[in-house]
Amino acid sequence: MxxxxxxxxxxxxxxxxxxxxxxxxxxxxxxxxxxxxxxxxxxxxxxxxxxxxxxxxxxxxxxxWTRLHMMTKFGALSKEHLEMHVTRSANALVDVVIYIARPPDPWGQAAWTLVFDGAKVCLQVLRECSHRWRSLKIINEIDNHSGLFGCVLSELGLPHAPALKNIEIICHSSGWITSLKESFQFLSTTYTPSLKMLKLEGCDSSILPEQFDASSLRHVSLKFLRQFSHTPPNSLDVFRNFLSCARNLVSLEVHRRVFFVEHAKTDNEVDPIILPALRTLHIIMGAEKPAYLSGILGNITAPNLCHLAIHGDSLAWEESSLIDFSSPAFFLRQDEVPKFPTVCQLTMKNMLQSVYGPGKNLHSIFTALPHVTEVVLDHDVREIANSLVMELYDKKVPPLWPYLRQLTIEMTPTTTFHYLPQLCEWLRLRRASGLSLPAVTIRYGLQRAGVKKDARDLMIIRKIVNDATGYRASDTREVVKQLGKLDALVDLRVDSWIYD
Known part of the structure; x- marks a missing residue:
């Protein structure tokens, strides 16, 4: 009781x-x-x-009742369900999510007809309340080539959505292109005048209309899968045309395959596109050649850029292809003036270390970004610390990164503390030069896809990492001891994040 x-x-x-x-x-x-x-x-x-x-x-x-979910799955489509939620949402703005599921196997004609007809009816319900759309998210399930994705885009038609601010179109793919017969005409300032954020992931690049006006956009994330064609257009020109009318961009995220590296090669120098409002530029590369990075940086000028983040894969580059950071295509113009003079946050991962040694002219990174206050690095910190140490030994040269306040080092679980001597020497010389020491955060990521959030699971995984991969108690004490002697504020921990 x-x-x-x-x-x-x-x-x-x-x-x-x-x-x-x-x-x-x-x-x-x-x-x-x-x-x-x-x-x-x-x-x-x-x-x-x-x-x-x-x-x-x-x-x-x-x-x-303002979240209108629609799933193109047999038995999941319900016009009545959507109508009920549209009615209960009254006159409030709504968020629309359309999840395009793969058809069942075997995919019979009767089931095909039911799903397509049901999708058309539900899309009609959504289209009728498009004047209240606040966001639209379309997700195509991995390797879904049933034609449902193209059907959804075409059936959405050209509704007037004056309040729509965010559009995300995500095609999960293991490498196959989600092909389209025609562009998504819905992406037009005529129908979406308030559009501020656009995210395209895994899409065929032809999803964008030829005369797409990006002038209203503030935040953009692009990850194309280029359409296969015997006579493809110059993809770099398409990328430049997109940026040329996106002068109000505040953040830009460029993933792999937005344009062909071959298209970045030109005999004539082209003027970079000025993005005066851009504050964050995030470039995520896979095994693309360094020319891909230079193609992006060489075509952009951002006088007010604050955060520059570059993720690469230097282990995939050949010795002859190592990045020459002193090239005007990257951070310094021909007259040695920094292209991004206001950058205060820098993230560089997998950019310098390779089987052939560090990238060329590492010094240019520091001289071109003199006002950095926060830095995120990975195992490349060893090469960077070496370079900074050598600079500090030269008393005739002013210290590099004099305003640095926060240094974050993100490591995979299999990385040991080989970078510690270089890091300690750099901080020691920095203190001897009268500069303040940055707060140091060393994070060991759990490179384990699908890690559950359960605390017990994380404790077990942390124990595995601690016991088997170099993050042992003795190493921990050594790091804290060495850096502690310099009075550096150190935060050393293992986190459940996935390493890029």
């Missing part, structure tokens, strides 16, 4: 909470539920099923 009374007490306590506080709790729970693409359901229905009071509260609050 005591246990039952205790439970009753807690149940009673939540039932007497004021409606405003209950709504805060409900909203937090709903936000957590909507986090995964595989669970496209509105669990506000579950909240409304607890009791009469909760049902009345949830049904009368329009913001619980």
């Amino acid at each position: 005591t246990k039952s009374s205790s439970q009753t007490k807690y149940i009673s306590s939540i039932s007497v909470l004021p409606d405003d506080l209950l709504l805060v709790i409900f909203h937090a729970v709903a936000d957590d539920i909507y986090g995964t693409d595989g669970q496209l359901r509105l669990d506000c229905v579950a909240l409304a099923s607890v009791c009469r009071g909760w049902r009345s509260l949830v049904l009368s609050t329009s913001r619980f």
Whole structure:
């Protein structure tokens, strides 16, 4: 009886909470539920099923019904379901998520017809409330070539969406192109005048209309899979044309394959495109040649850039292809003036270390980015620390990165502390020069896909990392001891993040 009374007490306590506080709790729970693409359901229905009071509260609050989820899966399409949520959302702005699932196997004609017809009916419901769209996210399941993706794009038509701010189109792929017969005409300032954010991942590049106007965009992430063609257009020109009308960009993220490296080779120097509002430039490369990086940096001028992040794969580069950072295509112009003079945050990962040694003219990175205050590096810190040490030995040269306040080193689990001597020597010389020491954070990532969030799982994985990969107690004490002698603030830990 005591246990039952205790439970009753807690149940009673939540039932007497004021409606405003209950709504805060409900909203937090709903936000957590909507986090995964595989669970496209509105669990506000579950909240409304607890009791009469909760049902009345949830049904009368329009913001619980502003997420319109549609999944093109046999048995999951329901016009009535969408219409109910459109009605309950009243006149509030809505977020639309369309998940395009792979068809069942075997894919019979009857099931094909039902899914396509059901998708068209549901898209009609969404199209009719397009004037209230706040965001649109379309997800094509991995290697789904059933034609459903193209059908969804075409059936969306050209609705007028004056309030739409964010568009994400994600085609999960293991390398195959999600081909399109025609561009997505919906991406037009005529129909989406308020569009601020555009994310294209794994799409055929022809998804963009030829005369796409990107002038309203503030945040862009591009990851194309180029369409195979015997006579492909110059993909670098397409990229330049896109940027030339995106003068209001604040952040730009460029992934692999946005253009062919071969198209970046030109006999005539082209003027870089000025992006005056750009504050963050993030370049993520795979095994592309260094010419891909120079093709991006050589075509962009950002006088107000604050954060520059570059992820590469230097182990895939040949000796003759090592990056020459002194080239005007990268950070310094022909007159040795920095191209990005205001950068204060720098992230460089897998850019310098290779089987042939560090990249050429490493010194140019530091002289071209003199005002850096925060840096994120990986195992390349060894090469960078060596270069900085050599510079500090030369008393005639002013210290590099004099304003540095935060140094973060992100390591894979298999990396040991071989960089410690160079790092300690650099910090020692820095202190001897009268410069302040940066706060040092050393993070060991758990390179383990699909790691669960359960604390017990993380404790087990941390123990494996600590015992087997060099992050042992003795190494930990040595790092803290050596850096502690310099009065450096050190944060050394293992995290459950996935290394790039």
